[in-house]
Amino acid sequence: MLAGCGTPAAGPADRAAQVAAPSPVASPDAPAASGPAGASGASEAPARGGAGAARRVPPTLAPGPGGLTPVFERRAPLSGGAAAEKTVALTFDADMTADQGPRAAGGERFDNPALIDTLRRLDVDATVFMTGRWAEEYPDQARSIGADPRFEVANHSYSHHAFRTPCYGLPTLGRADMAADVERAFAAFRTAGVRNVVPYFRFPGGCYDDDALRALAPAKVTAVQWDVVGGDAFAKDADAVARQVLQGVRPGSVVVLHCTLSAAPVTEQAIRRVVPELRARGYRFVKVSELMAG
Numbered sequence: 001m002l003a004g005c006g007t008p009a010a011g012p013a014d015r016a017a018q019v020a021a022p023s024p025v026a027s028p029d030a031p032a033a034s035g036p037a038g039a040s041g042a043s044e045a046p047a048r049g050g051a052g053a054a055r056r057v058p059p060t061l062a063p064g065p066g067g068l069t070p071v072f073e074r075r076a077p078l079s080g081g082a083a084a085e086k087t088v089a090l091t092f093d094a095d096m097t098a099d100q101g102p103r104a105a106g107g108e109r110f111d112n113p114a115l116i117d118t119l120r121r122l123d124v125d126a127t128v129f130m131t132g133r134w135a136e137e138y139p140d141q142a143r144s145i146g147a148d149p150r151f152e153v154a155n156h157s158y159s160h161h162a163f164r165t166p167c168y169g170l171p172t173l174g175r176a177d178m179a180a181d182v183e184r185a186f187a188a189f190r191t192a193g194v195r196n197v198v199p200y201f202r203f204p205g206g207c208y209d210d211d212a213l214r215a216l217a218p219a220k221v222t223a224v225q226w227d228v229v230g231g232d233a234f235a236k237d238a239d240a241v242a243r244q245v246l247q248g249v250r251p252g253s254v255v256v257l258h259c260t261l262s263a264a265p266v267t268e269q270a271i272r273r274v275v276p277e278l279r280a281r282g283y284r285f286v287k288v289s290e291l292m293a294g
């Protein structure tokens with residue numbers, strides 16, 4: 001069975017998400033050579049709209065009480081409400097579990113190049129949460145995504161195993177192995193030559209608790225959840241996915257969808273409906289880093 005990812009995590013995850021919600025701060029740790037930014041290199045393509053401009057260090061959140069890994073869910077509404085800018089971050093989880101290599105070798109598609117093409121054609125900025133195993137399987141695509149200034153690549157673990165039990169039937173990582181699994185994904189990105197890697201992490205299945213947040217402290221990542229579930233995992237009706245996204249989006253929302261054809265076959269079709277409609281409502285698509293920067 002494919003393990004669904006991105007379905008809403010109930011209970012403890014919601015509670016834990018409230019543990020750490022400080023204001024965004026620029027983290028001096030972000031560009032550490034051993035961290036994800038080290039994979040970006042110093043000679044990135046400049047950000048769009050600023051020929052020759054230096055890449056900005058992606059913002060991170062300060063750790064929570066006791067050093068817990070901070071969690072970002074959506075940009076808090078600005079005071080004054082009416083002035084809130086209509087921005088939304090579309091995020092796509094590129095799922096591949098560590099043991100799915102034989103299935104990929106047998107022809108099952110864990111990538112979704114048509115989705116990436118559509119995001120490019122529609123000129124949509126987005127954040128891709130990639131597993132290390134995915135980057136190993138599709139290094140050319142991983143590089144291509146990271147080289148495109150529309151996108152940034154974030155960490156979705158190496159193994160796509162669970163950081164809390166239960167989690168949709170995913171095998172569970174031991175607490176002592178959690179930070180190493182995240183580091184292994186960053187290492188896989190470096191090996192594949194992926195640029196524009198940001199120090200954000202999405203828990204497989206969105207499943208986490210305080211123990212997981214504590215175990216990940218050495219990885220110095222900001223965990224990124226979401227407030228809008230696209231519902232594209234195992235969906236067959238693109239219109240239903242589009243409706244769910246359109247009903248859920250508010251200014252500052254983070255939407256979780258997937259870049260994994262095998263487990264989310266209608267996502268590209270849904271995006272073709274969602275993007276023009278949200279633009280018609282005045283929304284601008286931003287990467288998580290821009291949303292977090294406020």
Ligand SMILES: [Zn+2]
Nearest residue numbers: 005093095205
């Ligand atoms: Zn996932």
